[in-house]
Amino acid sequence: MLFDTNVVIVGAGPGGVTTSLYLSRYKIPHIIIDKADFPRDKICGDGLSGKVVGVLQDLNPDWIDEMQQDKSRFLDSWGVRFVAPNGQAVDLPFRINKEKPKRAPGFIAKRYEFDQFLFSKLHRGFASVFTGMRLTDAVQADDGMILKLQVGKDTFEGKAKIVVAADGDHSIIAKKFAGKHLQPDAYYAGLRAYYSGVLERHPQNFIELHFLKECLPGYFWIFPLPGDEVNVGLGILSKDVKKRGLHIKNIFESIIQFNPDIHERFKFAKLVQPVRGWRLPLAKEKHALSGDHFLLVGDAGSLVDPFTGEGIGNAMVSGQIAAQIINRAMEAENFSAAFLKQYDTSVYDSLWSELSLSQTLHRLVRHRHLFNFVVNRINSNKRLQETFSTMFNNLDNRAMLRSPMFYLRMLLNI
Ligand SMILES: Cc1cc2nc3c(=O)[nH]c(=O)nc-3n(C[C@H](O)[C@H](O)[C@H](O)COP(=O)(O)OP(=O)(O)OC[C@H]3O[C@@H](n4cnc5c(N)ncnc54)[C@H](O)[C@@H]3O)c2cc1C
Numbered sequence: 001m002l003f004d005t006n007v008v009i010v011g012a013g014p015g016g017v018t019t020s021l022y023l024s025r026y027k028i029p030h031i032i033i034d035k036a037d038f039p040r041d042k043i044c045g046d047g048l049s050g051k052v053v054g055v056l057q058d059l060n061p062d063w064i065d066e067m068q069q070d071k072s073r074f075l076d077s078w079g080v081r082f083v084a085p086n087g088q089a090v091d092l093p094f095r096i097n098k099e100k101p102k103r104a105p106g107f108i109a110k111r112y113e114f115d116q117f118l119f120s121k122l123h124r125g126f127a128s129v130f131t132g133m134r135l136t137d138a139v140q141a142d143d144g145m146i147l148k149l150q151v152g153k154d155t156f157e158g159k160a161k162i163v164v165a166a167d168g169d170h171s172i173i174a175k176k177f178a179g180k181h182l183q184p185d186a187y188y189a190g191l192r193a194y195y196s197g198v199l200e201r202h203p204q205n206f207i208e209l210h211f212l213k214e215c216l217p218g219y220f221w222i223f224p225l226p227g228d229e230v231n232v233g234l235g236i237l238s239k240d241v242k243k244r245g246l247h248i249k250n251i252f253e254s255i256i257q258f259n260p261d262i263h264e265r266f267k268f269a270k271l272v273q274p275v276r277g278w279r280l281p282l283a284k285e286k287h288a289l290s291g292d293h294f295l296l297v298g299d300a301g302s303l304v305d306p307f308t309g310e311g312i313g314n315a316m317v318s319g320q321i322a323a324q325i326i327n328r329a330m331e332a333e334n335f336s337a338a339f340l341k342q343y344d345t346s347v348y349d350s351l352w353s354e355l356s357l358s359q360t361l362h363r364l365v366r367h368r369h370l371f372n373f374v375v376n377r378i379n380s381n382k383r384l385q386e387t388f389s390t391m392f393n394n395l396d397n398r399a400m401l402r403s404p405m406f407y408l409r410m411l412l413n414i
Contacts, residue, residue, distance in 0.1 A: 001157050005031055007326055008147065008160040010135045010173070013042065013054075014312045015298025016205075017118040018164030018319030021059055024123035026327045032127050033149070033158075035134035035167075039116035043192045043278035044312070046231045047077070047207055047223055048107040048114065050094065050393065055320060063121065064103055067273075073113040075226045076104030077206040079389075084375035085213045085368040088383025089207060092378075092389050108223050108231070109205065110194075138163065138173050138294075144335070145173075145293040161335045163294045164322050166315070169281045171300035178288045178296060180281075184239035186302065188218055188280040188309060191252050192233040194272040199265040201230070209260070214254060217365040218309075220255055220262075229272060232256075235280060235309050249275060268362065282306040283314070283355045286348055288368050290340040297324045302350065307358035307365070314351055321346045354395055360402050370407070 005025065007030035009016045020032045056063050067074040070405040094105035109117075122129055136155070137148040141412035147158045166175035176182035201209070201224045210220040218235040227230055234252045238374065241248060256266050281302035289301045298315025305314065329335050365371060378384050391398040400406045 001159060002149065003031060003158045003160075003334045005029075005159070006161045007031070007164070008033065008158065008162075008328065009146075009164040009166055010034075010040065011166035011168060011171075011298075011300070012119055012122075012129070013115060013166060013168060013298065013315065014118060014132070015315035015319045016164065017115075017122060018055060018059075018316040019164050019166060019322045020122055020127045022320050023190060023326060024126040026323060027126065028323075028327065028330060029126050030128070031130065031158075032122065033130045033133040033135065035132070037131045038119045039112050042111035042115060042393030043190065044111045044206075044231075045192065045221055045223055045233055045309065046108050046110055046114070046225065047310065048109060049308075049310050049313050050092045050105050051310070051407075052316060053103070053106065055313070055316040058320075060121075063117075065221055067107055067109070067117070068104060074109045074116070075205050075224060077106040077108050077207055077224075078104065079160055079202075079206040080392075081202060081208045082375060083208065083210040083212075083261070084372045085211055085216065086372040088372065088375050088379065090352055090375045090378045090385070090388075091202075092298070092385065092392075093204075093206075094392050095389070104291060106207075108205065110225060110231075135167065135172055138176060140177070148223050159403055161293060162329060162340075164297055164319075164326070165294055165300045166297040166319065167300055169279055169299045169302075171296065173294050174300045174302075177291050177294060180287075180296075180300075180302065182238070183284075184242050185237065185346075186282045186284040186306075187238040188235040188282065189277065189305075190233060190235045190280050190309070191275055191277045192231060193252075193275040194225075195230050195232055195269045196228045196272050197270050198230045198232070198324050199268065206209070211365060211371060212259065214251055214255070216298075216368065217307075217362050218408050220252075221263075222262075238279070248277070268412075280304045280309055283351070284359060286344075286352065289318075289344045289347055290337065291349055292337045292340075293335050295325065295340060295343050297322050299385050301347070303347075303355075305355060305358045307361040317350060318347050321350065343350065356399075357395070357399055357402065360398050364401070367392045374407075 011031040016383035303314040304311035
C-alpha cells in the first residue's frame with residue numbers, strides 16, 4: 001500500500017486546493033493528488049467573482065494584492081454588461097461607491113494561471129502533493145476508503161479515513177457512492193475559445209453576458225483577459241441541446257459570423273486556441289454531498305450557480321466548509337455518513353438561498369420580453385440601475401427579482 005493515512009484530497013482545482021489550505025490552517029497533515037501536472041488548462045469562462053475574492057481575503061489578503069499587481073496574469077474587473085435578447089445593453093458596476101475601492105471586486109484570469117497561483121500557495125508543511133497521479137476506482141472498507149491509483153503505467157493502492165472528492169464533474173466517488181449522473185436539465189453544455197484582436201473592450205473590464213435567443217436560459221459571453229486576449233464562450237442547457245438536436249459549435253460560430261452586434265467586433269479577431277467544450281453541473285436540487293468516509297466538494301457535488309454559471313466561488317466555499325467538518329471528524333474520530341451529514345447541512349445553509357434564487361432567475365430569463373423590458377427600464381432610470389448594482393452583494397435586494405410587485409412598480413415607474 002502506497003499510503004494509509006487520515007485525509008486524502010482528490011483534485012487540486014480551486015475546490016481541492018481551498019480544502020487543503022484550510023486543513024493546513026487547522027494543522028491537519030493530508031495528501032492531495034491530481035491526475036494532471038501543474039500548471040494545467042481548465043475549460044472555463046475565467047471569471048473570478050466577489051465570492052472567490054472573499055475566500056482569498058479570508059485565507060490571506062496579501063494574495064489579492066499580489067493578483068492586483070500581477071497585471072500580466074490577472075485583470076481586475078469592475079462590473080457586468082448584460083445584453084438583452086433584443087440587443088439592448090445595460091452596464092452594472094459591481095459596486096456603486098463613488099470612490100474606487102483599493103481592491104478590485106472581481107478578476108478575470110485564465111484558469112491555467114489562477115489554478116497555478118492557488119496551487120503554488122499549498123502549505124507543503126501539511127500537504128503532501130502528488131501530481132500525475134490518477135484515481136481510477138475507490139472501494140469502501142469498514143475503517144476507511146481504499147483508493148486505486150495510477151501513475152503512468154504503474155498502479156498502486158492507498159487508504160484514507162476520509163476522502164475529499166474534488167475531482168470535478170466526472171468525479172469517480174460522486175458517481176459510485178452518491179449516485180451522481182448526467183441530468184440534462186441540470187447541466188449546461190459549455191464551449192470556450194480564446195481570441196485576440198476583438199474590438200470594443202469595456203474600459204473597466206466589465207464582463208459581457210449576451211442573452212441571445214438561441215442560448216436562453218444560457219448565454220454567450222465575452223470576458224476580457226490581460227493583454228489583447230478575450231475568453232469567448234457559450235453555455236446552453238443540455239436538455240435543449242438534446243431535445244432540439246442543437247449543434248453547439250455551429251451555434252457558437254454562427255453568432256460570431258452573423259450576429260449584428262457581435263460580428264463587427266470580430267472582424268480582425270484571431271482564434272488563439274481551438275474551441276473546447278466541457279459540462280457545467282448545476283445546483284438544481286439538494287442532493288447528498290457526503291457519505292461514509294467521503295465529502296464532495298465543488299463540481300463533484302454539482303454546485304455551479306444555475307443562473308450565472310459561476311462554480312469557482314462555490315467550489316472554494318465548499319472546500320472551506322469541508323476542512324471545518326474534517327477537523328471536527330478528526331477530533332471525534334468519527335468518519336461515518338451520519339457524522340459527516342453536517343457537511344451537507346453547512347454547505348446548503350451557506351449557499352442554498354443564493355442558489356435557489358438563481359434557479360428562479362434561470363426560469364425567468366426564458367421570458368425574453370420580460371428581460372428586454374427590465375433592461376430597457378434600468379437604462380432609463382438611474383435609481384433602478386443602482387438598485388440592480390446592489391444585487392451583486394446583497395442577497396435580500398436580489399430576492400426582489402422574485403416578486404411580481406417589483407416588476408409592476410418598474411412598469412409604473414414608481
Ligand atoms: C465552459 C465553462 C465556463 C465556466 N465559466 C466559469 C466562470 O467564468 N466563473 C466561474 O466561477 N465558474 C465557471 N465555470 C465553472 C468552473 O469551471 C467550475 O465550477 C470549477 O472549475 C469547479 O472547481 P473544482 O475544483 O470543483 O473542479 P475542477 O476545477 O474541475 O478541478 C478538478 C481537478 O481534479 C482533477 N481530477 C479529475 N479527475 C481526477 C482523477 N480521477 N484523479 C485525480 N485527479 C483528478 C483535475 O485534473 C482537476 O485539476 C465554467 C465551467 C465551464 C465548463
